[in-house]
Amino acid sequence: MPFLLALVLFVGALCVLDLVLTIGVIRRLREHSDLIARAAVGGAEVMRPAGARADAFEATTTDGELVSRSTLVGSTLVGVFSPGCGACAERLPGFVSRAGEFPGGRDRVLAVVVTDESPTEEFAALRPVARVVLETRNGPVSAALGVHGFPAFAVLDDAGLVLGSGTELDQLKLPVGA
Structure with missing residues:
Protein backbone atom coordinates (compact mmCIF):
# COMPACT_ATOMS: atom_id res chain seq x y z
CA MET A 1 0.00 0.00 0.00
CA PRO A 2 2.77 2.59 0.75
CA PHE A 3 4.23 1.84 -2.68
CA LEU A 4 0.88 2.54 -4.34
CA LEU A 5 0.50 5.80 -2.40
CA ALA A 6 4.02 6.89 -3.41
CA LEU A 7 3.26 6.06 -7.03
CA VAL A 8 0.02 8.07 -6.97
CA LEU A 9 1.82 11.07 -5.42
CA PHE A 10 4.62 10.82 -7.99
CA VAL A 11 2.18 10.67 -10.90
CA GLY A 12 0.20 13.59 -9.42
CA ALA A 13 3.38 15.65 -9.07
CA LEU A 14 4.30 14.90 -12.71
CA CYS A 15 0.84 16.02 -13.85
CA VAL A 16 1.14 19.30 -11.92
CA LEU A 17 4.63 19.89 -13.37
CA ASP A 18 3.33 19.16 -16.87
CA LEU A 19 0.47 21.63 -16.36
CA VAL A 20 2.82 24.38 -15.15
CA LEU A 21 5.16 23.86 -18.11
CA THR A 22 2.25 23.85 -20.58
CA ILE A 23 0.94 27.14 -19.17
CA GLY A 24 4.45 28.62 -19.56
CA VAL A 25 4.66 27.50 -23.19
CA ILE A 26 1.23 28.95 -23.96
CA ARG A 27 2.24 32.27 -22.42
CA ARG A 28 5.41 32.40 -24.56
CA LEU A 29 3.44 31.56 -27.71
CA ARG A 30 1.06 34.42 -27.01
CA GLU A 31 4.00 36.82 -26.56
CA HIS A 32 5.51 35.68 -29.85
CA SER A 33 2.13 36.00 -31.61
CA ASP A 34 1.84 39.58 -30.36
CA LEU A 35 5.35 40.41 -31.61
CA ILE A 36 4.62 38.91 -35.02
CA ALA A 37 1.30 40.77 -35.27
CA ARG A 38 2.96 44.09 -34.40
CA ALA A 39 5.68 43.49 -37.02
CA ALA A 40 3.08 42.63 -39.67
CA VAL A 41 1.23 45.88 -39.01
CA GLY A 42 4.35 47.90 -39.63
CA GLY A 43 6.06 47.75 -36.25
CA ALA A 44 9.27 46.51 -37.89
CA GLU A 45 11.15 48.09 -40.75
CA VAL A 46 11.81 45.79 -43.69
CA MET A 47 13.94 48.26 -45.64
CA ARG A 48 15.46 51.73 -45.38
CA PRO A 49 13.00 54.14 -43.74
CA ALA A 50 11.72 57.45 -45.08
CA GLY A 51 14.49 60.03 -45.16
CA ALA A 52 17.27 57.50 -45.80
CA ARG A 53 19.00 57.27 -49.15
CA ALA A 54 19.28 54.09 -51.19
CA ASP A 55 22.82 53.08 -52.01
CA ALA A 56 23.90 53.12 -55.63
CA PHE A 57 22.84 50.02 -57.56
Whole structure:
Protein backbone atom coordinates (compact mmCIF):
# COMPACT_ATOMS: atom_id res chain seq x y z
CA MET A 1 0.00 0.00 0.00
CA PRO A 2 2.77 2.59 0.75
CA PHE A 3 4.23 1.84 -2.68
CA LEU A 4 0.88 2.54 -4.34
CA LEU A 5 0.50 5.80 -2.40
CA ALA A 6 4.02 6.89 -3.41
CA LEU A 7 3.26 6.06 -7.03
CA VAL A 8 0.02 8.07 -6.97
CA LEU A 9 1.82 11.07 -5.42
CA PHE A 10 4.62 10.82 -7.99
CA VAL A 11 2.18 10.67 -10.90
CA GLY A 12 0.20 13.59 -9.42
CA ALA A 13 3.38 15.65 -9.07
CA LEU A 14 4.30 14.90 -12.71
CA CYS A 15 0.84 16.02 -13.85
CA VAL A 16 1.14 19.30 -11.92
CA LEU A 17 4.63 19.89 -13.37
CA ASP A 18 3.33 19.16 -16.87
CA LEU A 19 0.47 21.63 -16.36
CA VAL A 20 2.82 24.38 -15.15
CA LEU A 21 5.16 23.86 -18.11
CA THR A 22 2.25 23.85 -20.58
CA ILE A 23 0.94 27.14 -19.17
CA GLY A 24 4.45 28.62 -19.56
CA VAL A 25 4.66 27.50 -23.19
CA ILE A 26 1.23 28.95 -23.96
CA ARG A 27 2.24 32.27 -22.42
CA ARG A 28 5.41 32.40 -24.56
CA LEU A 29 3.44 31.56 -27.71
CA ARG A 30 1.06 34.42 -27.01
CA GLU A 31 4.00 36.82 -26.56
CA HIS A 32 5.51 35.68 -29.85
CA SER A 33 2.13 36.00 -31.61
CA ASP A 34 1.84 39.58 -30.36
CA LEU A 35 5.35 40.41 -31.61
CA ILE A 36 4.62 38.91 -35.02
CA ALA A 37 1.30 40.77 -35.27
CA ARG A 38 2.96 44.09 -34.40
CA ALA A 39 5.68 43.49 -37.02
CA ALA A 40 3.08 42.63 -39.67
CA VAL A 41 1.23 45.88 -39.01
CA GLY A 42 4.35 47.90 -39.63
CA GLY A 43 6.06 47.75 -36.25
CA ALA A 44 9.27 46.51 -37.89
CA GLU A 45 11.15 48.09 -40.75
CA VAL A 46 11.81 45.79 -43.69
CA MET A 47 13.94 48.26 -45.64
CA ARG A 48 15.46 51.73 -45.38
CA PRO A 49 13.00 54.14 -43.74
CA ALA A 50 11.72 57.45 -45.08
CA GLY A 51 14.49 60.03 -45.16
CA ALA A 52 17.27 57.50 -45.80
CA ARG A 53 19.00 57.27 -49.15
CA ALA A 54 19.28 54.09 -51.19
CA ASP A 55 22.82 53.08 -52.01
CA ALA A 56 23.90 53.12 -55.63
CA PHE A 57 22.84 50.02 -57.56
CA GLU A 58 22.86 48.67 -61.07
CA ALA A 59 20.77 45.77 -62.35
CA THR A 60 19.31 44.39 -65.54
CA THR A 61 15.57 43.91 -65.97
CA THR A 62 13.94 40.84 -67.47
CA ASP A 63 13.61 42.93 -70.67
CA GLY A 64 17.39 43.52 -70.77
CA GLU A 65 17.12 47.16 -69.70
CA LEU A 66 19.80 48.55 -67.37
CA VAL A 67 18.37 50.23 -64.26
CA SER A 68 20.31 52.05 -61.59
CA ARG A 69 19.74 54.64 -58.93
CA SER A 70 21.02 57.27 -61.35
CA THR A 71 18.44 56.30 -64.01
CA LEU A 72 15.48 56.97 -61.70
CA VAL A 73 13.36 59.87 -62.94
CA GLY A 74 10.85 61.56 -60.65
CA SER A 75 9.17 59.41 -58.01
CA THR A 76 9.60 55.66 -58.47
CA LEU A 77 7.40 53.02 -56.86
CA VAL A 78 9.41 49.97 -55.76
CA GLY A 79 8.08 46.57 -54.70
CA VAL A 80 10.29 43.72 -53.49
CA PHE A 81 8.79 40.23 -53.44
CA SER A 82 9.90 36.66 -52.87
CA PRO A 83 8.30 33.41 -54.09
CA GLY A 84 6.82 31.30 -51.32
CA CYS A 85 6.08 34.37 -49.21
CA GLY A 86 2.40 34.31 -48.24
CA ALA A 87 2.25 38.06 -47.56
CA CYS A 88 3.86 38.72 -50.96
CA ALA A 89 1.21 36.68 -52.76
CA GLU A 90 -1.49 38.46 -50.76
CA ARG A 91 -0.22 41.98 -51.56
CA LEU A 92 0.87 41.37 -55.16
CA PRO A 93 -2.55 42.20 -56.74
CA GLY A 94 -2.71 45.49 -54.82
CA PHE A 95 0.81 46.40 -55.98
CA VAL A 96 -0.06 45.56 -59.60
CA SER A 97 -3.19 47.71 -59.36
CA ARG A 98 -1.35 50.68 -57.81
CA ALA A 99 1.55 50.30 -60.25
CA GLY A 100 -0.90 50.49 -63.16
CA GLU A 101 -2.12 53.85 -61.85
CA PHE A 102 1.28 55.24 -60.85
CA PRO A 103 2.17 58.58 -62.49
CA GLY A 104 4.71 58.02 -65.27
CA GLY A 105 3.58 54.46 -65.88
CA ARG A 106 5.78 51.40 -66.15
CA ASP A 107 9.00 53.44 -66.45
CA ARG A 108 8.49 54.75 -62.91
CA VAL A 109 7.74 51.39 -61.27
CA LEU A 110 10.42 48.87 -60.30
CA ALA A 111 9.55 45.36 -59.10
CA VAL A 112 12.27 43.16 -57.63
CA VAL A 113 11.75 39.40 -57.28
CA VAL A 114 14.28 37.88 -54.90
CA THR A 115 14.73 34.19 -55.67
CA ASP A 116 17.39 31.55 -56.19
CA GLU A 117 15.17 29.73 -58.66
CA SER A 118 13.19 30.58 -61.78
CA PRO A 119 10.31 32.85 -60.84
CA THR A 120 6.89 31.33 -60.71
CA GLU A 121 3.96 32.46 -62.84
CA GLU A 122 2.54 34.40 -59.89
CA PHE A 123 4.91 37.27 -60.75
CA ALA A 124 4.00 37.41 -64.46
CA ALA A 125 1.42 40.11 -63.63
CA LEU A 126 4.29 42.51 -62.81
CA ARG A 127 5.72 42.70 -66.33
CA PRO A 128 2.97 44.87 -67.90
CA VAL A 129 3.10 47.48 -65.10
CA ALA A 130 6.73 47.47 -63.91
CA ARG A 131 10.32 47.02 -64.90
CA VAL A 132 11.13 43.65 -63.27
CA VAL A 133 14.50 42.67 -61.83
CA LEU A 134 15.24 39.08 -60.77
CA GLU A 135 18.01 38.77 -58.21
CA THR A 136 19.24 36.51 -55.44
CA ARG A 137 19.06 37.48 -51.77
CA ASN A 138 21.20 40.58 -51.11
CA GLY A 139 21.30 41.28 -54.84
CA PRO A 140 22.18 44.80 -55.99
CA VAL A 141 18.73 46.42 -55.66
CA SER A 142 17.59 44.78 -52.44
CA ALA A 143 21.00 45.41 -50.84
CA ALA A 144 20.91 49.08 -51.91
CA LEU A 145 17.48 49.42 -50.29
CA GLY A 146 18.49 47.49 -47.17
CA VAL A 147 15.70 44.94 -47.66
CA HIS A 148 15.52 42.31 -44.92
CA GLY A 149 11.87 41.26 -45.11
CA PHE A 150 9.15 40.64 -47.67
CA PRO A 151 7.18 42.18 -49.14
CA ALA A 152 8.85 45.58 -49.01
CA PHE A 153 7.49 48.69 -50.70
CA ALA A 154 8.97 52.14 -51.16
CA VAL A 155 8.70 55.35 -53.10
CA LEU A 156 12.07 56.84 -54.09
CA ASP A 157 12.80 60.24 -55.55
CA ASP A 158 15.18 60.67 -58.49
CA ALA A 159 18.17 61.03 -56.13
CA GLY A 160 17.38 57.74 -54.36
CA LEU A 161 15.88 59.36 -51.25
CA VAL A 162 13.26 57.11 -49.65
CA LEU A 163 10.05 59.12 -49.46
CA GLY A 164 8.17 56.29 -47.74
CA SER A 165 8.58 52.57 -47.09
CA GLY A 166 6.85 49.66 -45.41
CA THR A 167 5.21 46.29 -45.79
CA GLU A 168 1.85 47.76 -46.82
CA LEU A 169 1.16 50.06 -49.78
CA ASP A 170 -1.20 52.05 -47.56
CA GLN A 171 1.81 53.08 -45.43
CA LEU A 172 3.21 55.01 -48.39
CA LYS A 173 2.12 58.41 -49.56
CA LEU A 174 1.63 57.50 -53.20
CA PRO A 175 1.10 60.17 -55.84
CA VAL A 176 -2.23 59.89 -57.62
CA GLY A 177 -3.08 60.35 -61.30
CA ALA A 178 -0.97 59.97 -64.38
